[in-house]
Amino acid sequence: MQTNVTEIRRGDRFSDARGTYIAIGAATPTGPDREGNPRVNIICVKDEGDTVGPDGLMHLDRSARAIQRRTDRTVEIQDREIPITHKMDRLPEYTDEVDLGSTDREKDANLLRIRIPQVVRILEEQGSERDLLIRKGLHAGIPVIELAELSGLSRARIYQIRDGRR
Known part of the structure; x- marks a missing residue:
């Protein structure tokens, strides 16, 4: 499903031109880029083919990173709101x-x-x-x-x- 980058929510598996990720948190507005374009910040991990475990959760214990994208960008959502846990939750x-x-x-x-x-x-x-x-x-x-x-x-x-x- 194609959607605007601002619509990313926790647990979304999404991809853009730079790769495929799993969102640890929802997209949050951040300051504009150098040209004045509004941006969002997304805390995520790179997708490594993770699956939901027997407990019904996807456990993501590798390091997360923040990526910033302009708000006029679109992404492809593969999975919506996967139940996840991440070490940042602790x-x-x-x-x-x-x-x-x-x-x-x-x-x-x-x-x-x-x-x-x-x-x-x-x-x-x-x-x-x-x-x-x-x-x-x-x-x-x-x-x-x-x-x-x-x-x-x-x-x-x-x-x-x-x-x-x-």
Whole structure:
């Protein structure tokens, strides 16, 4: 189904001249391009032939990216509003309760000032959980080299975690 890019909604599988994507969120208006044409921002992942799992959800855990398209563009919608989950769903939402500034650059900077501490806090919690699992794995007798392979960490980092130096 051909439609305007502004009609993209969460879970839509869509394609344009640049590729096929799955929308993590609906198209949202953003500032104009250099020529003054209005644009939309779409948070999405590149389509890799994902399918809905037995739980009725399509799990998209790879990194999302923001793409911007002019509002006069059309896209081809292959699937509409697929039930999806994405790792971004587990992150706190941006807030719109503060003055974000008047220019796009100020808005981006102020959103990042809000978002960075939130994400750092989440990553620290995940790092603590990872360290605990590494220690439990060592206690259970899993070899250091195997834990390094499983976790993507170096052997030296595993020893640091074991010895409480991390």
